Amino acid sequence: MSEPIFPIMEGYDPRQAIKEARAAGGTILVIGLPWAMIEPHEAQAKSNHGGQTLKRLAERGGLCAAEAVAVLSDQPYRSMPKTAAQFRLSALVARWTAGQARAEAEAEFRHTDGF
Secondary structure, three states: OOOOEEEEEOOOOHHHHHHHEEEEEEOOOOOEEEEEHHHHHHHHHHHHHOOOOOHHHHOOEEEEHHHHHHHHHOOOOOOOOOHHHHHHHHHHHHHHHHHHHHHHHHHHHHHHHHO
Protein backbone atom coordinates (compact mmCIF):
# COMPACT_ATOMS: atom_id res chain seq x y z
CA MET A 1 0.00 0.00 0.00
CA SER A 2 1.36 3.40 -0.92
CA GLU A 3 1.77 6.27 1.50
CA PRO A 4 -0.97 8.93 1.50
CA ILE A 5 -0.23 12.05 -0.51
CA PHE A 6 -1.07 15.60 0.57
CA PRO A 7 -2.32 17.52 -2.51
CA ILE A 8 -0.66 20.63 -3.92
CA MET A 9 -2.95 22.86 -5.97
CA GLU A 10 -1.74 24.96 -8.85
CA GLY A 11 -4.89 26.81 -9.75
CA TYR A 12 -7.69 25.58 -11.91
CA ASP A 13 -5.75 25.14 -15.14
CA PRO A 14 -3.02 22.49 -14.81
CA ARG A 15 -1.91 23.02 -18.41
CA GLN A 16 -1.25 26.68 -17.67
CA ALA A 17 0.74 25.72 -14.54
CA ILE A 18 2.86 23.34 -16.61
CA LYS A 19 3.37 25.98 -19.30
CA GLU A 20 4.48 28.56 -16.70
CA ALA A 21 6.84 26.11 -15.02
CA ARG A 22 8.44 25.18 -18.34
CA ALA A 23 8.80 28.83 -19.35
CA ALA A 24 10.65 29.48 -16.08
CA GLY A 25 13.03 26.57 -16.72
CA GLY A 26 11.32 24.22 -14.31
CA THR A 27 11.58 20.49 -14.83
CA ILE A 28 9.52 19.41 -11.83
CA LEU A 29 5.98 20.41 -10.89
CA VAL A 30 5.11 19.26 -7.38
CA ILE A 31 1.50 18.07 -7.24
CA GLY A 32 1.64 16.26 -3.91
CA LEU A 33 3.73 15.73 -0.80
CA PRO A 34 4.29 12.59 1.22
CA TRP A 35 1.98 12.89 4.21
CA ALA A 36 4.92 12.05 6.49
CA MET A 37 6.73 15.13 5.18
CA ILE A 38 4.02 17.65 6.02
CA GLU A 39 2.47 16.00 9.08
CA PRO A 40 5.10 17.27 11.56
CA HIS A 41 4.11 20.81 10.53
CA GLU A 42 0.41 20.49 11.43
CA ALA A 43 0.62 23.27 14.02
CA GLN A 44 1.92 25.72 11.41
CA ALA A 45 -0.79 24.66 8.96
CA LYS A 46 -3.42 25.34 11.62
CA SER A 47 -1.85 28.71 12.42
CA ASN A 48 -1.70 29.74 8.76
CA HIS A 49 -5.16 28.44 7.85
CA GLY A 50 -7.56 29.42 10.58
CA GLY A 51 -7.24 26.28 12.68
CA GLN A 52 -7.90 23.86 9.81
CA THR A 53 -6.14 20.52 10.14
CA LEU A 54 -4.04 19.04 7.38
CA LYS A 55 -6.77 16.46 6.85
CA ARG A 56 -9.36 19.21 6.35
CA LEU A 57 -7.06 21.19 4.05
CA ALA A 58 -6.49 18.03 1.97
CA GLU A 59 -10.24 17.46 1.77
CA ARG A 60 -10.62 21.00 0.44
CA GLY A 61 -7.99 20.42 -2.28
CA GLY A 62 -4.72 20.97 -0.43
CA LEU A 63 -2.42 23.97 -0.45
CA CYS A 64 -0.80 25.95 -3.23
CA ALA A 65 2.98 25.66 -3.47
CA ALA A 66 3.62 28.95 -1.63
CA GLU A 67 1.34 27.91 1.22
CA ALA A 68 3.09 24.54 1.44
CA VAL A 69 6.51 26.21 1.51
CA ALA A 70 5.38 28.38 4.43
CA VAL A 71 3.97 25.41 6.35
CA LEU A 72 7.06 23.24 5.74
CA SER A 73 9.31 26.14 6.79
CA ASP A 74 7.22 26.73 9.94
CA GLN A 75 6.63 30.31 8.84
CA PRO A 76 3.54 32.47 8.32
CA TYR A 77 2.28 32.49 4.74
CA ARG A 78 3.70 35.10 2.40
CA SER A 79 2.89 35.52 -1.24
CA MET A 80 5.49 34.53 -3.81
CA PRO A 81 5.42 33.91 -7.56
CA LYS A 82 4.11 30.46 -8.49
CA THR A 83 7.33 29.42 -10.21
CA ALA A 84 9.50 30.53 -7.28
CA ALA A 85 7.25 28.62 -4.89
CA GLN A 86 7.45 25.51 -7.07
CA PHE A 87 11.27 25.71 -7.24
CA ARG A 88 11.46 26.10 -3.46
CA LEU A 89 8.95 23.31 -2.85
CA SER A 90 10.76 20.91 -5.19
CA ALA A 91 14.01 21.62 -3.30
CA LEU A 92 12.31 20.90 0.03
CA VAL A 93 10.91 17.63 -1.34
CA ALA A 94 14.33 16.62 -2.68
CA ARG A 95 16.00 17.38 0.66
CA TRP A 96 13.33 15.45 2.60
CA THR A 97 13.52 12.49 0.22
CA ALA A 98 17.32 12.38 0.51
CA GLY A 99 17.04 12.41 4.30
CA GLN A 100 14.55 9.53 4.21
CA ALA A 101 16.83 7.52 1.92
CA ARG A 102 19.83 8.21 4.16
CA ALA A 103 17.90 7.12 7.27
CA GLU A 104 16.78 3.92 5.55
CA ALA A 105 20.32 3.16 4.40
CA GLU A 106 21.72 3.75 7.89
CA ALA A 107 19.05 1.53 9.42
CA GLU A 108 19.82 -1.22 6.91
CA PHE A 109 23.56 -0.87 7.61
CA ARG A 110 23.02 -1.16 11.37
CA HIS A 111 20.73 -4.15 10.84
CA THR A 112 23.04 -6.07 8.48
CA ASP A 113 26.34 -5.22 10.17
CA GLY A 114 25.18 -5.58 13.75
CA PHE A 115 25.72 -1.98 14.82
